[in-house]
Amino acid sequence: MDDVVKSLSKRMKPFAEIPSNRPTREEAEDAVRTLIRWAGDDPHREGLVDTPKRVTKAFKELYAGYKDDPHEVLNKIFAEVEGYDDIVLVRDIPFYSHCEHHMVPFFGIAHIGYYPSKGVVGLSKLARLVEVYARRLQTQETMTAQIAQALQDSLEPRGIAVMIEAEHMCMSMRGVQKAGAMTLTTQFLGVFKDDPAEQVRFLTLLRQGKA
Template sequence: MKKSPLSSQVTPLSPRRPSRSEAEDAVRTLIAWSGDNPARPGLEKTPARVSDAFGEYFSGYGADPIAELEAGTFDDPSAYDDMVLLKGINFESHCEHHIAPFFGVAHVAYRPKDRVVGLSKIARVVDIFARRLQTQERLSGEIAAALMEGLDAKGVAIMMTARHHCMAARGAQQPHVETVTFRFLGDFEHDSELRARFTAAVRE
């Protein structure tokens, strides 16, 4: 599948993807560095399991969000041009600093121009970008930019609320802190009334 310019510019892929055996060897090294024996019973199959898990966690690198949107958009004979809002899209991602999970909900709105998109495609775009090494700030911006480009929308609004394991289990050790990020493009950036409607609807 050909990737869009947005996909390749936002998250350039590694010049050489290591082999499966190299990935498993890396896990064994980390287990040994942690102080345990990667060959002992209970850990023998851990490198394979971790490699499988990483394949799921980071499957977003093999998907093109723009292609997903283009496959699911269609002309709207009703000429609907008001806000379309999806509230409470669950996501889980991994921070690029510690490869620790962060998870929460995304609220996504767009204002269509000539075409609308199947609602599941919006959730799919959130999932694609979440399944890459991320910061929550960049994740919000990438989702918004992809929707703006892929839908040729009049505007896009994103609000994401998440809890970060790297803050809960290490460092500051604040398990109850939530991080909230926003991204507004197009009409949502320039129209304060529309932006206020979005935030009020999200918090209802």
Template sequence: MKKLTLPTPVTALSPRRPSRAEAEEAVRTLIAWSGDNPARPGLEKTPERVAEAFGEYFKGYKQDALAELAQTFEDPSGYNEMVLLKDIAFESHCEHHIAPFFGSAHVAYLPSDRIVGLSKIARVVDIFARRLQTQESLTEQIATTLEEGLQARGVAIMMSARHHCMAARGVQQRDVATVTFRFLGEFERNSALRDRFMAVVRD
């Protein structure tokens, strides 16, 4: 089974993490560069609010997705069919423009001899979404983490999202949805199993 390799957070590569005051000053610089006055009443508290918001948007850097899957349960019924969660809502930020993208994830796995609490799968999606991402990397990271963390016989992921960076700048296409897939294990080898997954997702 492939060993999970995740991107190293920037803070781990930097000599130090900037202080909250430095982060707020950076926001003031961007406001001024944009052409406004960061000291005017409407913007005076904006650097503080932006720093607080970034702490929420990117809290996934402080969380361990594999740790969420550490507690599994033996299933006395011997269930070994697909477990699928549809329509897990997520919001992330594009690493190219720090613009939001949001949508739904559909996640399935084939248990080996153990199952996991369903909320843990949604938490894995959220942890990776709350980092600077591309949708392609986000899809891959969720799939690989579930395969490794659950020792699953197979994992299937479909993600559909709308990207603000595509809607509000450049080509300005507001109604375009981006769809990504990742199939591992039995889902990758078995086309009939993939078709079952897609049929349930599209139902």
């Protein structure tokens, strides 16, 4: 278990803290040209000549989460909540990420609930936290655990519940090619882990108002 925690802790660091011999943009563009040739096309034909530049530019946006620190996202806590200590739930947070095994997209929605103890964070910060971890090479399971652990480290709430529902293109457009199949992952900490009734409440709140 300690090895799992250490591995997760390392993956939660912002990019600046992770030692890296990062290639230059020119090297990255050359790598894209190599992949185009390997796929069977000519990187120098008109339609592809600028593709390496576009891809490297897109990578900066698609994987922007590496440069972000999740703890900075959650660094402002509001303690004055007039004694509110019930569940805070933000559901249906959309996200787009990329599978670390095939580098193809997976996308869906995230739901986050917690019982505050020392205060709350702005609701938009929860969506921002999802974005930080989604914009990295990921597995859905790891992303779910990372979101929960970041909340635990920053807020120290009485309980945390995270659920992610996603479709994986590595399963839809390649391999078994089963479009529409959804993967669901959850992570419960604190009272949500200790009390099954709290899990039921979380799931009930998620489904309220939905067909």
